[in-house]
Amino acid sequence: MIQKLEDYGQQHLLRFYEELGKEQKEKLLKQIEEIDFGILSLVKSNSEHKKGKIEPIEALKIDEIAPNRVKYYQTGLHTIQEGRVACVLLAGGQGTRLGFDKPKGTLNVGIDRELYLFEILIENLMETVRATGGTWIHLFVMTSDINNDDTVSFFEENEYFGYNRDYVTFFIQEMTPAVDFEGKIYLEEKGKIAVSPNGNGGWFTSLKKYGILDRKECSGIEWLNVFSVDNVLQKMADPYFVGATVESGYPCGSKVIKKAYPDEKVGVMCKENGKPSIVEYYELTPEMISEKDPSGNPAYNYGVILNYLFRLKDLDDKVNKNLPVHIVEKKIPYIDESGTQVRPDVPNGYKFETLVLDMINLMDDCLVYEVVREEEFAPIKNKEGQDSLDTARKMLIQNGKNI
Numbered sequence: 001m002i003q004k005l006e007d008y009g010q011q012h013l014l015r016f017y018e019e020l021g022k023e024q025k026e027k028l029l030k031q032i033e034e035i036d037f038g039i040l041s042l043v044k045s046n047s048e049h050k051k052g053k054i055e056p057i058e059a060l061k062i063d064e065i066a067p068n069r070v071k072y073y074q075t076g077l078h079t080i081q082e083g084r085v086a087c088v089l090l091a092g093g094q095g096t097r098l099g100f101d102k103p104k105g106t107l108n109v110g111i112d113r114e115l116y117l118f119e120i121l122i123e124n125l126m127e128t129v130r131a132t133g134g135t136w137i138h139l140f141v142m143t144s145d146i147n148n149d150d151t152v153s154f155f156e157e158n159e160y161f162g163y164n165r166d167y168v169t170f171f172i173q174e175m176t177p178a179v180d181f182e183g184k185i186y187l188e189e190k191g192k193i194a195v196s197p198n199g200n201g202g203w204f205t206s207l208k209k210y211g212i213l214d215r216k217e218c219s220g221i222e223w224l225n226v227f228s229v230d231n232v233l234q235k236m237a238d239p240y241f242v243g244a245t246v247e248s249g250y251p252c253g254s255k256v257i258k259k260a261y262p263d264e265k266v267g268v269m270c271k272e273n274g275k276p277s278i279v280e281y282y283e284l285t286p287e288m289i290s291e292k293d294p295s296g297n298p299a300y301n302y303g304v305i306l307n308y309l310f311r312l313k314d315l316d317d318k319v320n321k322n323l324p325v326h327i328v329e330k331k332i333p334y335i336d337e338s339g340t341q342v343r344p345d346v347p348n349g350y351k352f353e354t355l356v357l358d359m360i361n362l363m364d365d366c367l368v369y370e371v372v373r374e375e376e377f378a379p380i381k382n383k384e385g386q387d388s389l390d391t392a393r394k395m396l397i398q399n400g401k402n403i
């Protein structure tokens with residue numbers, strides 16, 4: 001192990017080793033053993049994935065969807081009734097911007113009654129279950145080491161909000177180390193490496209690792225609907241979207257909305273080297289933000305709401321190890337050489353993440369499916385202002401929900 005640490009210039013991780021108790025020592029060594037040190041070379045070589053040629057893309061627009069709604073609905077419902085669609089809820093994130101240190105899904109959104117984010121999602125999924133006449137849909141919930149126990153016990157305490165628990169499976173995503181700007185891994189405590197969830201692109205490999213899709217009762221699944229935890233209007237296994245994607249013959253689909261303002265924090269749908277692709281908001285260039293189409297409207301105006309449908313066999317063929325790794329600047333709490341705790345106010349290093357949105361460009365094509373923002377997108381990201389609990393509550397009320 002010492003050799004391994006020397007090879008990667010990380011000997012400092014054992015700086016406090018002799019001060020540790022037996023159990024702490026073992027834990028630290030286990031952490032070191034599990035770390036994928038190969039990822040660290042990305043910092044030194046600055047070899048972060050570079051995008052190809054980016055161009056605007058057209059969507060299947062709301063008014064183009066309208067004449068085919070009945071057809072899409074029937075195809076979608078039929079596909080779901082046959083057990084060919086499962087849902088993947090991405091709930092491994094940390095909710096840092098919201099300043100809420102429990103799992104985001106346990107946030108109470110109600111005003112006159114208790115109504116939790118997880119509960120809203122389950123209620124929305126139940127709508128589809130009812131529409132199918134009672135076909136339960138598998139729901140796979142991705143958590144992380146940080147929030148798994150709290151998430152599972154929350155579902156248990158609330159009796160799965162009336163959902164059939166046999167159809168709910170939790171799985172834990174992997175963690176990656178946090179490093180300083182030189183690529184040296186931070187210690188969070190004397191015997192603990194600073195790690196964080198490996199980004200929401202980790203879902204497919206973690207799902208596979210758990211063998212969930214290999215279970216007999218999952219053998220009919222052909223499509224996976226992947227979505228985020230924080231959108232109170234999130235529609236899951238939406239028959240219209242499922243039907244439109246199946247009918248399109250494409251291996252995946254992505255729900256998009258028209259962006260509300262140029263710097264809205266949503267990934268932007270575009271073409272990369274001629275194929276559908278998404279540029280995450282923090283990687284948008286000023287040119288992409290300001291570019292106009294021939295009629296003077298923003299050229300890159302379709303934002304993703306993080307609701308994707310993937311055909312399983314294409315994921316199997318294409319994803320594996322091909323996802324690019326994003327190096328993201330973050331504020332990382334750590335202990336310095338003297339063993340003192342430091343909580344930085346400004347970014348002091350990098351975390352490594354893979355992103356679900358990068359899976360779109362790995363697929364051969366994608367249905368870009370426009371939805372009505374007011375009916376499908378009300379995320380809770382911030383404490384106040386835009387995309388906050390307040391704005392989400394307003395949108396729920398506007399949609400006739402009793403909260």
Ligand SMILES: CC(=O)N[C@H]1[C@@H](OP(=O)(O)OP(=O)(O)OC[C@H]2O[C@@H](n3ccc(=O)[nH]c3=O)[C@H](O)[C@@H]2O)O[C@H](CO)[C@@H](O)[C@@H]1O
Binds near residue numbers: 200
């Ligand atoms: C990378 C990504 O998809 N970004 C999307 C995300 O931005 P946003 O910045 O909100 O992305 P977040 O990192 O907060 O995470 C989105 C979702 O992924 C989950 N998560 C995140 C990190 C992780 O390691 N594990 C994990 O499960 C979170 O719990 C959440 O459900 O939502 C926006 C819509 O609201 C989209 O326009 C963005 O393109």
